[in-house]
Amino acid sequence: RKEVEQDPGPFNVPEGATVAFNCTYSNSASQSFFWYRQDCRKEPKLLMSVYSSGNEDGRFTAQLNRASQYISLLIRDSKLSDSATYLCVVLNSGGYQKVTFGIGTKLQVIP
Amino acid sequence: SAVISQKPSRDICQRGTSLTIQCQVDSQVTMMFWYRQQPGQSLTLIATANQGSEATYESGFVIDKFPISRPNLTFSTLTVSNMSPEDSSIYLCSVEIPASGTSKQYFGPGTRLTVT
Numbered sequence: 001r002k003e004v005e006q007d008p009g010p011f012n013v014p015e016g017a018t019v020a021f022n023c024t025y026s027n028s029a030s031q032s033f034f035w036y037r038q039d040c041r042k043e044p045k046l047l048m049s050v051y052s053s054g055n056e057d058g059r060f061t062a063q064l065n066r067a068s069q070y071i072s073l074l075i076r077d078s079k080l081s082d083s084a085t086y087l088c089v090v091l092n093s094g095g096y097q098k099v100t101f102g103i104g105t106k107l108q109v110i111p
Numbered sequence: 112s113a114v115i116s117q118k119p120s121r122d123i124c125q126r127g128t129s130l131t132i133q134c135q136v137d138s139q140v141t142m143m144f145w146y147r148q149q150p151g152q153s154l155t156l157i158a159t160a161n162q163g164s165e166a167t168y169e170s171g172f173v174i175d176k177f178p179i180s181r182p183n184l185t186f187s188t189l190t191v192s193n194m195s196p197e198d199s200s201i202y203l204c205s206v207e208i209p210a211s212g213t214s215k216q217y218f219g220p221g222t223r224l225t226v227t
Contacts, residue, residue, distance in 0.1 A: 032213040043203055043218040045153065046112075087153070093211065099144075099216060101136075103153040 001026050001068045004090050006102035014110050017078050021105045023088030031062055031093035033071045037084045043060060044087055047073075062099045113138055113221035123225045126192055131190045132222045134204035139184035142207040144216070145177070149200045153196045157169050157202075159185045 005024045013019045025033075033050035048055065048073045050062040061074040075082055088102035114137040145157040157177055158166040159192050166179040180188045194227050205218045219227065 034215070041223075042223050046215055046217065049213070049215070089216075099156065101154040 003015055003027060003100045004098055004102040006088050006105050008053045008103050008105060010106040010108050012110055013078055015080060015108075018074065019074045019107060021079055021086055021088075021107075022067075022070050022071055022072050023105075024073055025088075025090045025100075025103055026069070027090070027092055028066075028069060028070075030090045030092050033062075034089040034091070035060075035071075035098070036074050036087040036089055036101075037064055039084045044047045044068050044101075075107075078107075080109050080111060083109045112215075113140065113168075113208055113217045115204065115206060115217060116221050117202075117204060117219040119222060120220065121223040121225075123227060126195050126226055128194055129190055129192045130194065130224060132202055132204075133190050134187045134189070134219055136185045140206040141184070142206065142214075143181060144205045144207070145179065145187070145189045146203045146205060147200045148203060149176050150219075157189070166215045190226065191221065194224075196226045199224055199226045 003026050011095040019093045035047040036044040036048045038044040048057050048062050050064050052064050054063040064071045085106045087104045090100045092098045116135045118133045143160045146154040147224045148154045156169050157172045158168045160166045160181040162181045164185050178190045201221045201223050203218050203221045205216045207214045207216050
């Protein structure tokens, strides 16, 4: 089983739609979780951290479910500019910190 | 956050040659990382570079193939040695910034390498 698993998509959604991605992780001791956004031919950029209580940033909501070992990202009122690949990132600490990236979920918002 | 630059942004190299990629950060950071992202793949950590010590390599990556320098807290280089077409990839450096009880990673713009 991969350490971090994501559905690569692509998810094709119309403008204004709500879309959600999940990401599962295998290490129950994982400590920190993030969503990154990567545009085509660009570097990944931090979108938001994922907190145990869930957190919201504008149209974006991130949630963590430790019992089921997954995190989610919800995007409301999708914009064309949301089209990108969304990377799930898990941070483990065991001697030294290890960051593991998922393969990413590709989102295409259609006019 | 941090502002990170990489040079070169892209290069086309012949097999058997070596390329050194530079990474410059606008602030002093303890932890710097080098990643590779092959087409259609996620990011794979090559090594962690701490100033004043040897880099720590991940499984599948060795110092002879990917020598790393970290002469100070704002700069690092990664060399891709004796290149083959399989080394064609995007190479990214990143830094770790402590934040709110955890740490966050910020990435440079990447170096797109094509080996012919």
